[in-house]
Amino acid sequence: MALAGVRVIELAGLAPAPFCGMVLADFGARVIRVDRTRTTMAMDVQARGKLSVALNLKKPEGAAVLRKLCLKSDVVLEPFRKGVMEKLGLGPEELLKENPRLIYARLTGFGQSGSFATAAGHDINYLAMSGLLSKLGRSSENPYAPLNLVADFAGGGLLCAMGIVLALYERTRSGRGQVIDASMVEGAAYVGSFIWKSQNLGLWNRPRGHNLLDSGAPFYETYETADGKHMAVGAIEPQFYNELIKGLGLDPTELPLQMSVSDWPELKRIFTETFASKTQAEWSKIFDGTDACVTPVLSLEEVSSHPHNRERGSFIKDAQGEVSPRPAPLLSRTPASPSSSRDPFIGEHTRTVLAEYGYSSAQIDSLLSAGVIECKSKSRL
Numbered sequence: 001m002a003l004a005g006v007r008v009i010e011l012a013g014l015a016p017a018p019f020c021g022m023v024l025a026d027f028g029a030r031v032i033r034v035d036r037t038r039t040t041m042a043m044d045v046q047a048r049g050k051l052s053v054a055l056n057l058k059k060p061e062g063a064a065v066l067r068k069l070c071l072k073s074d075v076v077l078e079p080f081r082k083g084v085m086e087k088l089g090l091g092p093e094e095l096l097k098e099n100p101r102l103i104y105a106r107l108t109g110f111g112q113s114g115s116f117a118t119a120a121g122h123d124i125n126y127l128a129m130s131g132l133l134s135k136l137g138r139s140s141e142n143p144y145a146p147l148n149l150v151a152d153f154a155g156g157g158l159l160c161a162m163g164i165v166l167a168l169y170e171r172t173r174s175g176r177g178q179v180i181d182a183s184m185v186e187g188a189a190y191v192g193s194f195i196w197k198s199q200n201l202g203l204w205n206r207p208r209g210h211n212l213l214d215s216g217a218p219f220y221e222t223y224e225t226a227d228g229k230h231m232a233v234g235a236i237e238p239q240f241y242n243e244l245i246k247g248l249g250l251d252p253t254e255l256p257l258q259m260s261v262s263d264w265p266e267l268k269r270i271f272t273e274t275f276a277s278k279t280q281a282e283w284s285k286i287f288d289g290t291d292a293c294v295t296p297v298l299s300l301e302e303v304s305s306h307p308h309n310r311e312r313g314s315f316i317k318d319a320q321g322e323v324s325p326r327p328a329p330l331l332s333r334t335p336a337s338p339s340s341s342r343d344p345f346i347g348e349h350t351r352t353v354l355a356e357y358g359y360s361s362a363q364i365d366s367l368l369s370a371g372v373i374e375c376k377s378k379s380r381l
């Protein structure tokens with residue numbers, strides 16, 4: 001796999017960093033997640049392919065163990081507030097001095113500088129600070145955050161993974177590591193660059209919820225079907241819009257013009273009424289295979305059995321029977337190969353990993369009895 005041989009130390013955090021670690025593991029990196037001791041349940045539900053070491057970083061011996069792990073690793077990924085790692089004596093200054101090839105990824109909400117740098121926050125806060133949240137949501141409602149997808153995952157974990165891969169690639173020339181300051185505010189905004197860059201196209205000059213792509217346009221919208229499901233319509237271009245009208249069985253001569261913005265509410269009313277007359281399966285039969293840009297809104301339970309997704313194997317089932325998306329993108333020669341084993345228990349691999357990184361059995365036992373590490377297994381939970 002593309003990242004085979006890359007060794008990552010992921011410090012356990014909430015959603016974004018675990019996603020970043022999972023992406024790296026899916027594409028072949030060896031990801032060792034460092035969990036807190038005296039913790040029963042892992043917060044990481046994106047743990048496939050990872051190993052778990054339970055280590056108390058607040059004990060000096062624990063910090064020393066982490067330094068030793070980073071000495072022989074390529075990447076350290078930390079998900080904490082600015083300054084936390086420095087307080088532990090594990091900041092970039094220390095770790096890069098000991099291992100100049102180390103890539104030190106810092107995934108935060110607000111970045112390593114600025115007045116908000118030490119403030120707590122979650123996806124919705126970062127999305128709000130990015131400017132994008134002001135553009136999201138229907139006109140009759142408050143701005144709406146699409147789950148925690150944009151800041152946590154797209155602008156956070158995924159861009160952080162990209163930063164790590166960029167730094168690994170650069171290191172092949174320079175031989176040197178560097179610090180990645182991954183701010184979710186900036187990552188979300190960067191993912192949304194199109195919104196800034198298209199300001200002069202007239203795409204966003206009406207109030208939120210009245211524009212082409214933000215639920216204003218009737219031909220870029222979702223509609224309820226007779227059986228309470230929904231269809232998604234994205235027929236923007238005239239040739240696709242004509243296919244939509246044809247599939248709906250409407251007479252274009254009796255409709256307002258597609259781009260007559262003042263008629264969009266009336267057009268949306270007509271589409272709403274029409275889509276309500278048939279079931280989702282009936283509309284799919286009409287639109288599947290056409291260029292009308294109309295697709296069924298599938299549930300998480302339905303996606304893997306939809307013919308298109310099934311033919312591609314877009315969703316995978318692990319050894320526990322859990323369905324989830326397969327890694328993307330699909331590389332032709334070195335595709336990802338996500339682990340199908342169960343997620344690790346906290347501390348499950350402490351002994352194995354420490355031995356691999358040069359600790360003797362006696363040293364491990366001593367760290368264990370001092371409460372610096374924990375070695376757990378299923379049988380002892």
Ligand SMILES: C[C@H](CCC[C@@H](C)[C@H]1CC[C@H]2[C@@H]3[C@H](O)C[C@@H]4C[C@H](O)CC[C@]4(C)[C@H]3C[C@H](O)[C@]12C)C(=O)SCCNC(=O)CCNC(=O)[C@H](O)C(C)(C)COP(=O)(O)OP(=O)(O)OC[C@H]1O[C@@H](n2cnc3c(N)ncnc32)[C@H](O)[C@@H]1OP(=O)(O)O
Nearest residue numbers: 014035036043056057058080081108109120121122123148
């Ligand atoms: C929208 C998302 C949030 C999604 C949250 C979901 C993932 C979770 C929501 C509900 C959870 C489930 C529920 O609680 C029920 C179960 C409970 C069970 O215990 C676990 C399983 C559950 C199913 C549980 C599972 C999941 O957790 C849920 C579903 C987001 O937006 S997430 C993005 C958040 N923001 C960031 O990541 C930006 C950067 N980070 C931060 O800004 C801060 O970390 C943050 C997030 C504000 C938290 O601040 P906090 O004060 O708590 O921490 P820090 O200031 O970062 O300091 C960390 C301290 O911890 C010490 N430490 C770390 N590792 C170790 C170690 N190995 N040993 C010892 N000590 C350690 C570190 O030294 C720091 O100590 P100090 O504070 O003293 O310096």
